[in-house]
Amino acid sequence: MTDRFEKFSIAISEISKYWHRLASEEMEKHGLKGPHAIYLTTLLRNPEGLTAPQICEISGKDKADVSRMMAIMEKKGLVTKESVNKNLYRAVFRLTDEGRTAAEFVGKRARLAVELAGGDLTDENRAIFYESLEIITNKLRELSRDGLPTE
Numbered sequence: 001m002t003d004r005f006e007k008f009s010i011a012i013s014e015i016s017k018y019w020h021r022l023a024s025e026e027m028e029k030h031g032l033k034g035p036h037a038i039y040l041t042t043l044l045r046n047p048e049g050l051t052a053p054q055i056c057e058i059s060g061k062d063k064a065d066v067s068r069m070m071a072i073m074e075k076k077g078l079v080t081k082e083s084v085n086k087n088l089y090r091a092v093f094r095l096t097d098e099g100r101t102a103a104e105f106v107g108k109r110a111r112l113a114v115e116l117a118g119g120d121l122t123d124e125n126r127a128i129f130y131e132s133l134e135i136i137t138n139k140l141r142e143l144s145r146d147g148l149p150t151e
Contacts, residue, residue, distance in 0.1 A: 026109045030102045031076065037106045039069050044103035049092035078102055
């Protein structure tokens with residue numbers, strides 16, 4: 001059991017480290033940080049715009065991080081914040097043309113990285129991997145919410 005735990009923990013940690021390094025290098029080309037990538041791609045997939053709570057839910061990020069990142073991207077002219085019924089509380093964030101260009105670039109580079117990283121996997125192995133990853137993620141989310149059962 002410990003061996004599985006160690007392999008899992010180390011693999012997840014390394015994947016995260018290398019992914020963030022690649023994201024940071026790519027985002028630097030737009031004067032942004034690696035964490036901005038998830039927000040750009042999330043907004044690109046939702047051209048109608050999203051509220052901050054929706055972005056939190058989709059990205060798995062907390063409210064403070066979303067607020068901070070949206071403010072930075074708004075200042076850089078990548079997103080706009082549009083009021084709903086003259087109320088900024090439920091404002092909708094949308095990509096600007098410049099933001100869309102940056103998001104498309106990030107998406108293209110991310111797809112290339114994923115393709116190259118998983119290039120040696122068969123389609124069957126890839127399907128099993130992503131299914132397994134989703135199962136583990138959902139179970140860890142549930143355990144995080146409910147706590148570990150007592151022995």
